[in-house]
Amino acid sequence: MVPYFNPRAQACLPALTTAGTSARLGLIEAFEKADDLQGVAGRHPGETLAVLELLKGVAYAADVYPETSSEWRTWVTSRRPFTDVADWLRQQPDDAWNFFHPERPLFQNGLLAPFMSEHGVGTSQIVMHHVGDYVQLFDRHHLHHGEPLTPADAFMAVITQHVCGNGGRGMIPGSLLGAALNNQAMCRAGQRVHVTALGRTLGDTLRLNLHPHDGDPGSFNYTWTDRPRRSFTAKPTARTPDGPADLHSILGRSILTRPVRLPDGTWGVDRVLMGAGDIVDLTHASALQDAVMEKGTPLKASGARALWREAHSLYAATARREKGMDLYGRLATLPEGHRVTLWTVGLLARPGKLIAWVNDAFPYIPGREAALRQASEEGCAIAEYVAAALDDAAYAAWRVAYPNPKPADKQGQLARFKAAGEHFAATEPLFHELLDEAAEGTPVPEALTTYATEVRSNAEHFLAERLRSLPPSSQGHRASTEAREKLADRLDNPRTAPTYLRKEQPA
Numbered sequence: 025m026v027p028y029f030n031p032r033a034q035a036c037l038p039a040l041t042t043a044g045t046s047a048r049l050g051l052i053e054a055f056e057k058a059d060d061l062q063g064v065a066g067r068h069p070g071e072t073l074a075v076l077e078l079l080k081g082v083a084y085a086a087d088v089y090p091e092t093s094s095e096w097r098t099w100v101t102s103r104r105p106f107t108d109v110a111d112w113l114r115q116q117p118d119d120a121w122n123f124f125h126p127e128r129p130l131f132q133n134g135l136l137a138p139f140m141s142e143h144g145v146g147t148s149q150i151v152m153h154h155v156g157d158y159v160q161l162f163d164r165h166h167l168h169h170g171e172p173l174t175p176a177d178a179f180m181a182v183i184t185q186h187v188c189g190n191g192g193r194g195m196i197p198g199s200l201l202g203a204a205l206n207n208q209a210m211c212r213a214g215q216r217v218h219v220t221a222l223g224r225t226l227g228d229t230l231r232l233n234l235h236p237h238d239g240d241p242g243s244f245n246y247t248w249t250d251r252p253r254r255s256f257t258a259k260p261t262a263r264t265p266d267g268p269a270d271l272h273s274i275l276g277r278s279i280l281t282r283p284v285r286l287p288d289g290t291w292g293v294d295r296v297l298m299g300a301g302d303i304v305d306l307t308h309a310s311a312l313q314d315a316v317m318e319k320g321t322p323l324k325a326s327g328a329r330a331l332w333r334e335a336h337s338l339y340a341a342t343a344r345r346e347k348g349m350d351l352y353g354r355l356a357t358l359p360e361g362h363r364v365t366l367w368t369v370g371l372l373a374r375p376g377k378l379i380a381w382v383n384d385a386f387p388y389i390p391g392r393e394a395a396l397r398q399a400s401e402e403g404c405a406i407a408e409y410v411a412a413a414l415d416d417a418a419y420a421a422w423r424v425a426y427p428n429p430k431p432a433d434k435q436g437q438l439a440r441f442k443a444a445g446e447h448f449a450a451t452e453p454l455f456h457e458l459l460d461e462a463a464e465g466t467p468v469p470e471a472l473t474t475y476a477t478e479v480r481s482n483a484e485h486f487l488a489e490r491l492r493s494l495p496p497s498s499q500g501h502r503a504s505t506e507a508r509e510k511l512a513d514r515l516d517n518p519r520t521a522p523t524y525l526r527k528e529q530p531a
Contacts, residue, residue, distance in 0.1 A: 026124075026126075027283035028122055028124055028291070029122065029123040029124055029175035029176075029179070029283075029291060030050075030121045030122055030123065031050055031121065031123065031130070031176075031179055032050055032051045032052050032114075032116065032121045033050040033051075033053075034050050034175070035048035035049055035050055035053075035176060036048060036049075036050065036175070036179045036180060037049050037050070037051065037054050037064070037075055037180075038064065038065045038066055038067070038071070038075070039054065039061045039062075039063065039064055039065060039226065040061065040062040040063055040064075040065045041060060041061055041062060042060055042061065042062050042225060046065060047061070048176065049061075051078075051079075051082060051110075051113055052110045052113045052114060053110075054079065054226070055079075055082075055083075055106040055107070055109040055110040055113070056110045058106045058225065058226045058230060059103065059105070059225045059227035059228070061225060061227075062224075062225060062226070063222065063225070063226050063229060064076055064079075064226065066180075066184075068152070068381050069381040069382075070152060070184055070187065070369070070371065071152075071180060071184045072369075073187060073213055073218060073220070073369055074180075074183045074184040074187040074213075075180075075183070076220060076229070076230075076233070077187050077272050077273075078183055078272070078273070079230060080230065080234060080268070080272045081244060081245075081268075081269055081271075081272030081273035082109060082113070082244070083106065083109050083230065083234055084234070084237070084241040084242070084267065084269035085112075085241060085244035085269040085273070086108065086109045086112035086113070087112075088108055088109045088112070089234045089237055089268070090234060090236045090237075091236055091238045092236050092238065093349050093353075093354055093357065095236065096231075096234070096235070096236050096354055097354070097358065099231045099234075100228070100231045100232060100362075101358070101359065101362075103228065105227070106227060106230065123175060123178070123179055123281075124175075124281075124291065125247075127249075128246065128247040128249060128250065129247060129280065129281070130179075130246060131179075131183060131245070131247065131273075131275060132182065132247060132248065132279050132280050132281065133247075133248035133249075133275075133278040133280055133299075134248065134249060134280065135201060135248065135249065136196075136200065136201070136278060136297045136299075137280060139200045140280060140282050140295060140297060143196065143200065144282055144295030144296060144297055145170070145195055145295065145296060145297070146170025146295070146296075147170035147171065147172065147173045147178070147181075147281075147294065147296055148171075149170065149195065149296050149298055150178075150181045150182060150185055150279060150281075150296050150298055151170075151173075151181045152181070152184055152185065152188060152189075152190075172284060172286060172292040172293060172294045173292055173293045174290075174292055174293075175290075175291055175292060175293065178281050178293040182277075182281065185211070185276065185277045185279060185298065186211065186274060186275055186276040186277055186279075186301065187211055187212060187213045187274075187276065188213040188371060189208060189210070189211040189214075189301070190210060190211075190214055190371070190373045191208055191209055191210035191214070191373075192208055193206055193207065193208070194206040194207075194208045194298060194300065195298075196297055196298060196299040200299075201256045201278075201299070202256025202258075203256065203257065204255075204256040204257070204258075204259075204260065205256045205278065205299040205300055206299055206300065208277070208298075208299065208300050208301075209276075209300060209303060210373070211274075211276035211277070211301070212276065212304075212306055212311075213369070214371040214373055215306065215322075215324070216315060216323060216324050216370070217315075217316060217322070217323045217324060217325055217331065217334075217368055217369070217370040218314060218369055218370070219314040219316060219338065219351065219366055219367065219368050220366075220367045220369075221233055221314075221351060221364045221365070221366060222364060222365040222366075222367050222385070223364055232355075232364060233314075233351070235268070235310070235313045235354075236349075236354075237267065237268050239267065240266075240267055241267045241268055241269040242265060242266035242267020242269045242270040242271070243266055243267070243269060243270050244269040244270070245273040245274060245275050245302075248275060248278060253275075253302055254302060254303050256299075256300065260303045262304055263302070263303065263304055263305065264304070264305045265305075265308075265310070265311070268310060271304075271310060274301075274302055274304050276301040276302065277298055277300070277301040278297075278298065278300060278301050279296065279297070279298045280296065280297045280298075281293040281295075281296050282294060282295040282296065309350075312350070313351050314350070315350075316334070316337050316338050316341050316368075317337075317341065318334075323337055323370075324370065325370025325372050325382050326372075327372050327379065327380075330382065330384070330448065330452065331368050331383065331384040332386075332452050332456065333404055333407065333448075334404075335384075335386055335400040335404060335455070335459070336397070336400045336401040336404045338366060338368065338386060338400070339386075339396045339401070340401075342355065342356065342388060342393050342397070343393045343394060343397045355388060356390055356393060357390070358390045359390065360389070360390050361389060361390070362389070362390055363387065363388070363389045363463070364388050365385050365386070365388070366385065366387075366388050367383065367384075367385045368384050368385070369381065369383040370383070386400075386456075386459060387460055387463040388463070389463050392462065392463055392465075395462045395468050396459060396462050396463060398462075398468050399458050399459055399461075399462035399468050399471060399472065400459060402472055402522065402524070403455050403458045403459075403472065403475055404455075405522055406475070406476050406479055406522045406524065406525055407447075407448065407451045407455065407479065409520075409522055409525065410447060410451075410479055410480065410483045410515070410525070411444040411447055411448065412514075413483070413510075413511055413515055414443045414444050414447055414483055414487060414511065415442060415444060416510050416511070416514055417487055417507040417508070417510045417511040417514070418438055418441035418442040418487075418490070419438065419510075420506045420507045420509075420510040421441040421490075421491060421503045421504065421506065422434075422437055422438050422440075422441055422503075423506075424502050424506055425437075425441075425494060425499065425500070425503040440493060441490045441491065441507065442490070443483070443486035443487050443489070443490045446486040446489075447482065447483055450482045450486070451479055451482070454475055454478050454479060454482075455475070457475070458471050458474075458475040461474075469524075472524045473524050475524070476522065476524035476525050477524075479525075483511065484511065487507060487511055488508075491504045491507055491508075515527075516528070
């Protein structure tokens with residue numbers, strides 16, 4: 025029997041219904057029931073993003089997308105259905121959507137087939153939320169003994185790799201198709217922070233994020249051999265996508281999976297091969313529809329700064345709209361009160377090593393851009409200022425507590441009194457409350473006053489907790505007193521402290 029798995033109709037996509045229950049759906053059902061689904065619910069943010077990219081790519085390939093910003097607005101406000109995408113999918117040939125096709129496997133590189141028996145590895149190689157690091161153990165032994173995957177899980181792993189795969193050397197030998205085959209590039213989700221406008225339902229979300237395109241949608245990437253691709257024997261050059269269907273279905277990896285009969289008689293996957301994928305130019309306007317620009321470059325995820333601390337950049341994009349009619353420009357044309365959620369996601373990684381996904385969500389209501397921008401800018405400024413003040417207070421305590429320190433010991437000693445970590449952790453929910461209040465119409469000065477009062481109170485408490493470790497001696501008492509006074513001086517400084525932080529605010 026020929027192995028067969030077709031995600032058009034067979035359940036694979038993770039979703040949430042509007043009733044809050046989880047479901048696995050095929051593509052046809054996902055489009056038919058788009059407004060009965062709350063959204064996509066992947067096992068990690070990258071998987072969720074990959075599913076949304078796939079759905080957008082299919083909609084463009086089906087020629088179902090707005091051509092102008094005015095038409096986009098009508099689509100969103102009238103809640104245009106996606107049943108015609110489902111109809112298009114039904115009319116597609118089965119071979120084009122067979123994940124296990126022997127020559128044109130869906131979203132895979134069939135050219136790797138002759139090498140599978142000798143070089144195939146365990147399934148953990150392609151599962152991002154399992155392997156973490158493509159060479160997790162020194163001898164890579166585990167990669168040869170991964171548990172078989174169901175077709176649905178293998179499919180989800182493949183599309184997630186295409187969107188989110190990390191850079192670095194792959195296990196696959198370069199001698200198979202060329203030396204560059206094991207030089208895996210960072211895929212598009214790892215190159216910058218991506219923003220998705222979320223609506224009440226999956227249908228609302230798709231309508232919000234299908235950017236207008238006046239022209240042919242381009243080529244949908246069904247399989248590696250359906251179009252000319254980069255060579256693995258020469259230095260690759262990035263190609264420009266020929267339309268949004270191409271852009272949202274980029275094959276960022278050369279992947280092949282091996283079907284196998286599972287104990288229950290169904291098909292599964294027991295071995296995989298994965299190497300470098302297509303190289304695509306992502307610097308053009310279509311690829312930057314949702315990008316948050318900072319000093320002329322797209323915002324990237326940072327291990328040192330949580331995404332909420334960059335919210336001011338996001339709201340600046342919604343207010344300035346410096347790229348013209350991008351996602352933020354279109355959102356501003358919606359009727360006042362049409363609330364959406366801006367979901368941000370980024371990948372912390374370095375070549376060969378995944379660190380963490382970072383994601384956050386921020387409210388957006390047309391007509392409240394200025395208020396949200398002011399709240400986010402001043403709220404972030406208050407948080408950063410208090411963190412710096414806590415560091416100064418820690419230094420004041422350290423200077424007294426350690427009058428003759430060794431240079432090598434300084435940072436460790438200072439860390440004893442630094443409370444910025446606790447401060448940022450406690451400020452995050454307060455910051456989101458601030459934005460929610462601003463979005464709902466609370467005057468920004470009033471919301472900022474409440475926010476700053478709580479932030480200050482927390483900071484004083486966190487410093488006091490850090491100072492409790494000081495000995496009950498005159499030196500310990502002086503260190504504690506100087507630290508508390510330093511913090512108060514910084515928070516009440518009339519020249520540098522944000523207005524809402526000061527206990528005595530100017531009239």
